[in-house]
Amino acid sequence: MSKILVTGGTGYIGSHTVVELLRAGYTPVIVDNLVNSNAGVLDQLKKITGIKPEFHNFDLCDDEKVNQFVAEHPDITGIIHFAAYKAVGESVQQPLKYYHNNFFSLINLLNAYAGKPVNFVFSSSCTVYGQPDQLPVTETAPVKKAESPYGNTKQIAEEILAETAAAFDNYHIVSLRYFNPVGAHESALIGELPLGVPQNLVPFITQSAIGKRGPITVFGDDYNTPDGSAIRDYIHVVDLAKAHVAAIRLLEKGNPKGNYDVFNIGTGKGNSVLEVIKAFEASTGVKLNYQIGPRRAGDVEQVWGDVSKSSQELGWKAELGIDEMMRSAWKWEQYLKDHPLA
Amino acid sequence: MSKILVTGGTGYIGSHTVVELLRAGYTPVIVDNLVNSNAGVLDQLKKITGIKPEFHNFDLCDDEKVNQFVAEHPDITGIIHFAAYKAVGESVQQPLKYYHNNFFSLINLLNAYAGKPVNFVFSSSCTVYGQPDQLPVTETAPVKKAESPYGNTKQIAEEILAETAAAFDNYHIVSLRYFNPVGAHESALIGELPLGVPQNLVPFITQSAIGKRGPITVFGDDYNTPDGSAIRDYIHVVDLAKAHVAAIRLLEKGNPKGNYDVFNIGTGKGNSVLEVIKAFEASTGVKLNYQIGPRRAGDVEQVWGDVSKSSQELGWKAELGIDEMMRSAWKWEQYLKDHPLA
Numbered sequence: 001m002s003k004i005l006v007t008g009g010t011g012y013i014g015s016h017t018v019v020e021l022l023r024a025g026y027t028p029v030i031v032d033n034l035v036n037s038n039a040g041v042l043d044q045l046k047k048i049t050g051i052k053p054e055f056h057n058f059d060l061c062d063d064e065k066v067n068q069f070v071a072e073h074p075d076i077t078g079i080i081h082f083a084a085y086k087a088v089g090e091s092v093q094q095p096l097k098y099y100h101n102n103f104f105s106l107i108n109l110l111n112a113y114a115g116k117p118v119n120f121v122f123s124s125s126c127t128v129y130g131q132p133d134q135l136p137v138t139e140t141a142p143v144k145k146a147e148s149p150y151g152n153t154k155q156i157a158e159e160i161l162a163e164t165a166a167a168f169d170n171y172h173i174v175s176l177r178y179f180n181p182v183g184a185h186e187s188a189l190i191g192e193l194p195l196g197v198p199q200n201l202v203p204f205i206t207q208s209a210i211g212k213r214g215p216i217t218v219f220g221d222d223y224n225t226p227d228g229s230a231i232r233d234y235i236h237v238v239d240l241a242k243a244h245v246a247a248i249r250l251l252e253k254g255n256p257k258g259n260y261d262v263f264n265i266g267t268g269k270g271n272s273v274l275e276v277i278k279a280f281e282a283s284t285g286v287k288l289n290y291q292i293g294p295r296r297a298g299d300v301e302q303v304w305g306d307v308s309k310s311s312q313e314l315g316w317k318a319e320l321g322i323d324e325m326m327r328s329a330w331k332w333e334q335y336l337k338d339h340p341l342a
Numbered sequence: 343m344s345k346i347l348v349t350g351g352t353g354y355i356g357s358h359t360v361v362e363l364l365r366a367g368y369t370p371v372i373v374d375n376l377v378n379s380n381a382g383v384l385d386q387l388k389k390i391t392g393i394k395p396e397f398h399n400f401d402l403c404d405d406e407k408v409n410q411f412v413a414e415h416p417d418i419t420g421i422i423h424f425a426a427y428k429a430v431g432e433s434v435q436q437p438l439k440y441y442h443n444n445f446f447s448l449i450n451l452l453n454a455y456a457g458k459p460v461n462f463v464f465s466s467s468c469t470v471y472g473q474p475d476q477l478p479v480t481e482t483a484p485v486k487k488a489e490s491p492y493g494n495t496k497q498i499a500e501e502i503l504a505e506t507a508a509a510f511d512n513y514h515i516v517s518l519r520y521f522n523p524v525g526a527h528e529s530a531l532i533g534e535l536p537l538g539v540p541q542n543l544v545p546f547i548t549q550s551a552i553g554k555r556g557p558i559t560v561f562g563d564d565y566n567t568p569d570g571s572a573i574r575d576y577i578h579v580v581d582l583a584k585a586h587v588a589a590i591r592l593l594e595k596g597n598p599k600g601n602y603d604v605f606n607i608g609t610g611k612g613n614s615v616l617e618v619i620k621a622f623e624a625s626t627g628v629k630l631n632y633q634i635g636p637r638r639a640g641d642v643e644q645v646w647g648d649v650s651k652s653s654q655e656l657g658w659k660a661e662l663g664i665d666e667m668m669r670s671a672w673k674w675e676q677y678l679k680d681h682p683l684a
Contacts, residue, residue: 095508164438
C-alpha cells in the first residue's frame with residue numbers, strides 16, 4: 001500500500017495518525033528529531049498495531065538530509081506534515097526559533113518534492129480565525145492577524161502552500177485546521193506528553209487530578225458566554241487522526257476543488273472550560289480542584305467550527321464526544337504514572 | 343569607523359548605499375552571491391570612491407557560512423539587508439524560490455546575531471500598503487494582503503523583525519518602506535541592471551530609448567487619475583541610499599521610539615506614467631515611442647508616501663527630483679552601452 005511520510009510522527013497527533021494509517025492499510029514512514037517527543041512511542045505503536053514503523057531521526061531544517069531522505073524513498077506518495085513547534089507563549093519569547101523551525105522544515109520538504117507528484121496534508125489550526133465574527137466559523141471566514149509568532153507560522157504556511165499549489169501541478173495539498181485536540185488512544189499506550197507545565201486545559205486537568213499539579217485555574221469567568229468561561233471546540237485526537245487518513249484518500253482520488261483546499265477539523269460543538277471540568281468529573285468520578293483566575297492574554301472568547309464542508313467533501317466527521325475525550329485522557333495519565341516513557 | 347555588513351551590496355540599491363556609507367565614513371563589508379548582480383560593480387565602486395570594499399561571495403541561505411562570517415567579523419555593528427529576490431511576476435511562478443531565499447537569508451542572519459547587539463536596516467516596500475485608502479499613505483496605514491509571494495515575503499519579514507525586536511533586546515531594527523527607486527549614480531558608473539525584460543517603467547524607458555526594446559507600453563490609461571495612467575512615488579536611488587545611512591545613524595544614537603520602527607522612503611509626491619515619459623523626454627531631449635495597453639494584473643492605481651515621519655525622526659529627505667532621476671538613468675544606460683559590466 002502507499003507509503004506516507006509522517007513528519008513529527010512520534011508526537012501527540014502524529015502518533016495517533018500513524019495508528020490510523022496502519023489500520024487503513026497505509027505504510028507510514030516517520031521522520032522526527034525527537035526534540036519534543038519520545039522514541040519510546042515507537043514501541044508503543046508496535047504494541048497497539050503489531051508493527052514498528054520505519055523511523056528516521058533527523059531535523060527537517062537540514063535540507064541535505066531532507067533531500068537524501070526523499071532520494072532514498074522514491075515510493076512515498078503522500079506526506080502528512082506535523083513536525084513543528086507549537087507553544088504559543090514560547091513563540092512570543094523566542095520568535096526566531098519558531099520561524100526558523102516551522103518555515104525551514106516546510107520549505108525544505110516542498111523543495112525536495114519539486115516536480116514529484118505528491119499528496120500533502122498540513123497541520124493548520126483554528127487560530128487562523130482569531131475571534132471569528134460569526135459562529136460556527138466556516139473555512140471562508142477571514143484569516144485574522146495572528147496573535148503570536150506560532151499562529152503566524154500557521155497562517156503563513158497556509159499562504160505558502162496555496163501559492164505553491166497554484167504555481168506547480170505536482171503538489172496536491174490540503175490544510176486541516178484543527179480545533180482543540182484532546183484525549184488519548186483507547187489503549188492508553190499513546191497520548192499527549194506536554195513539556196513542563198501544560199498550557200492547555202485537558203492535560204492540566206489530568207495532571208492536577210493525579211497530583212502532579214495544584215488546582216486548575218479557569219482563565220476568566222467574565223466572558224460573554226453562558227457560564228462566563230471561554231468556549232472551545234474540543235476534538236478527540238483519534239477522530240483528528242482519522243481526518244488525516246480521509247485527507248490522504250481525498251487527495252489520492254483527486255480533489256475536485258483543485259490543488260489546494262482547507263478543512264475545519266472539529267466536532268462543530270463548543271464546550272466551556274467549566275463544562276469540560278464538569279465532564280471530566282462526571283465521566284471519571286474524580287473530583288477536581290479549581291479556582292477562577294483572570295483572563296489570559298491572547299485567548300479568544302469562544303470559537304467552534306462549522307464542519308459541514310469536512311463532512312460533505314472529506315467524508316469525515318468526529319464520532320467521539322466530550323466524555324470519551326475525558327475518560328481516555330484520564331486513562332492515559334494513569335498509565336503514564338506507572339509507565340513513564342523513555 | 344563602524345563596519346556595516348551590506349548584504350546584496352553589489353545590487354542596484356546596495357551598490358549606491360555602499361558609496362554613501364563610504365562617503366559618510368563607514369566601512370561597508372559586502373556579502374553577495376552575485377545571482378542577480380555583477381562582480382564588476384566592485385571595480386566601479388572603487389572608481390567612484392577610491393576604495394574597493396571588502397567582498398564575500400556566498401549564499402546567506404547557508405547557515406554555516408553565515409555563522410562563520412559573523413564569527414570572523416566580530417567588529418560589525420550594523421547590517422543593511424538588501425539581499426533578496428524581487429521580481430513580482432517571477433514570485434507568482436516560483437513562490438518556493440522566493441520564500442526559501444528571502445526567509446532563509448533573513449532568519450539565518452538574525453540567528454547568527456543572537457545575543458550580539460546589532461543595528462539592522464531592512465529593505466521593505468510600499469507594496470505592503472497595497473492600494474491605500476488614503477493618500478499620501480502614512481506608516482500607520484493598515485498592511486494589506488499581499489498580491490504576490492514577493493510582497494508577502496516583505497510583509498512577513500516585517501512581522502518577523504517586529505516580533506524579534508520585541509523578544510530580544512540586542513536587535514535594534516528599522517524597516518525602510520521604499521517607494522519606486524529609479525535613476526543612477528551621477529558618475530554613471532553604477533545603476534540598475536535589470537535581468538531580462540525590465541518589469542519597471544524607467545529601465546524600460548531607457549532601454550527603449552537606446553533601442554534595446556521596442557515601444558513602451560503604458561499599462562492602463564483608464565485609472566481614476568488626472569491623466570488616466572497609474573501614479574507612483576519615484577525616488578532617486580542616491581536619495582534612497584542616503585536614507586540607509588540615516589537609518590544606521592538613528593540606530594547608533596538609539597531610536598527613542600524603541601527597538602523596531604518603520605519609515606516611508608519616497609519623495610512624498612506622485613508622478614503618473616505619462617508624466618514620467620514626458621519628464622524623460624524633457625530632461626534628455628530624447629523622444630520616446632509609447633503605446634497604451636491594458637492594465638496589468640496586480641498593479642495598484644496610485645500610491646505615494648507621507649514622508650513627514652522620515653523627515654522628522656530619521657532626519658532624512660529626498661533632494662533629487664524627477665528630472666534628475668531621468669537624466670541619471672539615461673546617462674547610465676548610455677554608459678552601459680559602451681561599457682557592459684562583466
